[in-house]
Amino acid sequence: MKNNDRKFDILYSIIRDYIKTAEPVGSRTIERKYNIGISSATIRNEMADLEEMGYLVQPYTSAGRIPSDKAYRLYVDRFMKKVDVDSYIKEDVRSLYRHYFGELEEVMNKTAQILTKLTNLTSLVSTPNISGLNIKDIHLIHIEDERVLLVVITEQRIVKSAEIRLTGTPTDEMLEHVANFLNLSIKDMMTEFRASDFASRVDALTPGEQKIVSEVVNTIKVIFNSEEDSRVISNGVTEIFRYPEFRNDMDRTKSFLEAIHRQDLLSYLFSTVQDDSVSVRIGEENGMEELSNCSVISATYKINGRPVGTIGVVGPTRMDYDYCVSVIETLTNELTNHLDETIGGGKESDTSGR
Amino acid sequence: MKNNDRKFDILYSIIRDYIKTAEPVGSRTIERKYNIGISSATIRNEMADLEEMGYLVQPYTSAGRIPSDKAYRLYVDRFMKKVDVDSYIKEDVRSLYRHYFGELEEVMNKTAQILTKLTNLTSLVSTPNISGLNIKDIHLIHIEDERVLLVVITEQRIVKSAEIRLTGTPTDEMLEHVANFLNLSIKDMMTEFRASDFASRVDALTPGEQKIVSEVVNTIKVIFNSEEDSRVISNGVTEIFRYPEFRNDMDRTKSFLEAIHRQDLLSYLFSTVQDDSVSVRIGEENGMEELSNCSVISATYKINGRPVGTIGVVGPTRMDYDYCVSVIETLTNELTNHLDETIGGGKESDTSGR
DNA sequence: GTTAGCACTCACCATGCATGAGTGCTAACA
């Protein structure tokens, strides 16, 4: 019915205005700034309705209205428009990426920086999670005495290294044997090692070598199973000072900053994303009391079509959803493409993205 | 003269009190809490003198006094006492370190965490700077196509790896040749490569291999010369909210946090340490406008007697210098010892520390 | 259903005032 359309037109205007100004929006403001063609009195009536429906909140009796989380939800679900961000991004991003191939850490850092620069929000980027990936190659490098560097290359051509401390000093020959054995045994095998698969072939090795095998396998298990492996990098945490609702509220700022500096919370935040494409979680939807004033927009990036990590932004619920969603979407694609071009190349599945 | 002693007794009491309470200290407070045996009126006279001498500051006419940076300087130089922190630290730290050998990143993270936990201040830890170290070993691992992983082990047994992108796909044989050549040429040679040294021996290689050599050498140069290599890890940045002088001053908090999140500033901060042992820089002494409200206590840690990095804490100028200096001193020694035990072992120089 | 008008609410701001911590100065004392 026509009536409801108008209600939501007004709601839309209020949300847009509040996103821009961070000030409670009054009926006269709507009448003046957005020509809906009805008087402020009528708008007032509609606003009263919208408040009763749970879309608006009045901070105090005679103030204007503020959109509720429910309003933002509606906005995101029904009113959000795609913004063409390519023009902003293409040049900048691609030329930036061009200089950072291979070094994943660096690529992720740059991505976070770009995200912050584009959105003026705190950005979060999780490093690729390699748990569950297949191993392609294993190398063992003797550092000195009982110290050995383990280098693992996955099917996706992600390189991981870790130091192993053996109980005794191995000879180069032993290490070579062990590496050869592992490469033969592990090829095309899931990182879920099962003892039985080894037992049949491990006999060919000396007891000392077998011991090394088990230490290496243990380390690989740790690397490939630990959640801890996938760190979340943050950037632009002080962007929060841009926003008056934080700048004028030390407590809020404090709890935001405390949350954003805790790896465990950030990991949790990203682990609870369900959406396959871009996820928007508004206020309490993100499931973290510490960030109940904030919205989180995130999406997963892929390597060879396999989701391996997440990028996102965190900011006040009053954020420009249209723009931010588009930025995240575009940047996720750019990142996925970049990774496929530089480290991808396995034939595991076809490349998604543009 | 006796007169001056009393003055500085009073100054000492004021500093101790202000460090503890963060409130301007009045003459009556001194009279009551610290029994110097003179009346508040006399103390007032002395305080007026101390103010004229530049040791005290009055925030407004009828308030108590606050120590100036000059006062803290005097305090650190003349009154500071060593605190026995071993009892706090020994068990905790050593058992913590015991689980993190080899993985330098991890060790540095833990160190920062311990520092924050012990001092309730923001801690900074720079990762070991390897520029200028000697190379012991070079390994090349073929990842795929034109991607090669370079692993460099220094005399100090620090392991660094970086990915190299060649212009064509090398054979395993080529990589082996190149690695052998480099290991022979580089052994015991400073990381300052000189073209002439190569020229004589490089002829034995094929043109393709020579190309790889130059790409590897370039990468090594980058690794070993870039300042960027030595990152500064921070921990406990939100500890700053503990301190009322920041908690009640958004601007101050903002600029602290903005500074502490800038790698370039942190690197600069650590690059300007001169002191060989524990360095204490009070307020503007640290040379950074952004941190002119803060003091920085830092010290360098070593591997095989060679200074390779810095650890430190940053906090309000009103900090417990006695305690913090002792913590930094002890922890630097513990870290140096730990590194010598786990990765050290080169005979370059004798081990310092306990 | 829409609008004008009006009384009402309440954050915000400026002002004024009392309070109290702390000072500087002076005069008396040892």
Next chain:
DNA sequence: TGTTAGCACTCATGCATGGTGAGTGCTAAC
């Protein structure tokens, strides 16, 4: 000459007060 008591003075802080203005809800008229 150094120390102390006394006192007037200063000024941040807290609290009450009143005016202002943005904005509302309600009612009555269109």
